[in-house]
Amino acid sequence: MENLLQCPKCFSELRRELPNFKCADCSYIVPTIGAGVPIFVEECGSNVDLRDSFDEGAEIEGLLKKLPHDAKILNVGSRLKGLKALHGGVRNLDNCYYSNVDFVADLQELPFKNDCLDAILLVDALEHTKKPADALEHVYRALKPGGYLYVNISFLRPTHAASGDYRRYTENGIKALFKNYHEIDFGVSVGPSATLSRIIREYLAILTSFGSERLYKLGINFWGLLTFWIKYFDFFMKKNRMAGKLASCFYAIYRKPCG
Numbered sequence: 386m387e388n389l390l391q392c393p394k395c396f397s398e399l400r401r402e403l404p405n406f407k408c409a410d411c412s413y414i415v416p417t418i419g420a421g422v423p424i425f426v427e428e429c430g431s432n433v434d435l436r437d438s439f440d441e442g443a444e445i446e447g448l449l450k451k452l453p454h455d456a457k458i459l460n461v462g463s464r465l466k467g468l469k470a471l472h473g474g475v476r477n478l479d480n481c482y483y484s485n486v487d488f489v490a491d492l493q494e495l496p497f498k499n500d501c502l503d504a505i506l507l508v509d510a511l512e513h514t515k516k517p518a519d520a521l522e523h524v525y526r527a528l529k530p531g532g533y534l535y536v537n538i539s540f541l542r543p544t545h546a547a548s549g550d551y552r553r554y555t556e557n558g559i560k561a562l563f564k565n566y567h568e569i570d571f572g573v574s575v576g577p578s579a580t581l582s583r584i585i586r587e588y589l590a591i592l593t594s595f596g597s598e599r600l601y602k603l604g605i606n607f608w609g610l611l612t613f614w615i616k617y618f619d620f621f622m623k624k625n626r627m628a629g630k631l632a633s634c635f636y637a638i639y640r641k642p643c644g
């Protein structure tokens with residue numbers, strides 16, 4: 386997928402000039418890290434643990450299985466280990482460098498050419514960008530006509546600090562955001578019971594922290610052990626149309642119009 390990259394300054398072709406990438410037009414150099422992973426951001430952190438799995442699974446798996454073998458799939462927010470195993474065409478983009486990242490870049494300055502990607506996956510990514518309108522413009526631009534967009538977005542979820550946490554979206558808010566796409570599927574990916582479990586854990590951790598960050602972190606683990614089971618009640622709400630009122634996260638699958 387390296388041949389689909391474009392210069393972040395002048396949007397011309399980027400060429401590999403070991404160990405870096407160089408713009409064919411303005412000579413801008415994109416540095417690399419690790420095994421030649423290009424870096425498009427000014428500050429590049431690392432050393433964050435990867436997550437083994439994610440709550441929302443079936444729909445993203447179904448989409449990846451539907452895509453052809455040679456599909457070019459960009460996964461934004463790369464802390465999920467399992468996606469590359471589901472489809473060989475998945476490449477990970479993140480704004481920090483982790484061991485499974487292929488491109489270090491900001492979603493709001495996506496360094497890919499127009500109409501070149503078969504699918505883009507935004508798993509818990511949009512709430513972490515400072516300029517969501519810019520990010521969505523780039524996503525639309527880089528997707529092929531007819532290309533798929535999978536999104537998973539937080540609604541009622543305590544703030545979490547990884548890469549900054551800037552906003553939340555309601556069901557209607559998400560639908561308005563992606564109004565230029567054809568909606569293929571929409572639903573609750575993490576339900577009301579998970580919301581309740583997270584909020585009780587967070588509430589008790591804050592209450593027993595007495596303002597100390599150390600006690601808060603201990604509390605998150607301690608109260609988490611006592612409250613995690615509440616989330617399993619989501620099993621009884623799988624088909625409940627009211628679940629969106631208190632959902633932790635929504636998922637949606639969209640297609641970019643062809644004409």
Ligand SMILES: [Zn+2]
Nearest residue numbers: 392395408411
């Ligand atoms: Zn350039």
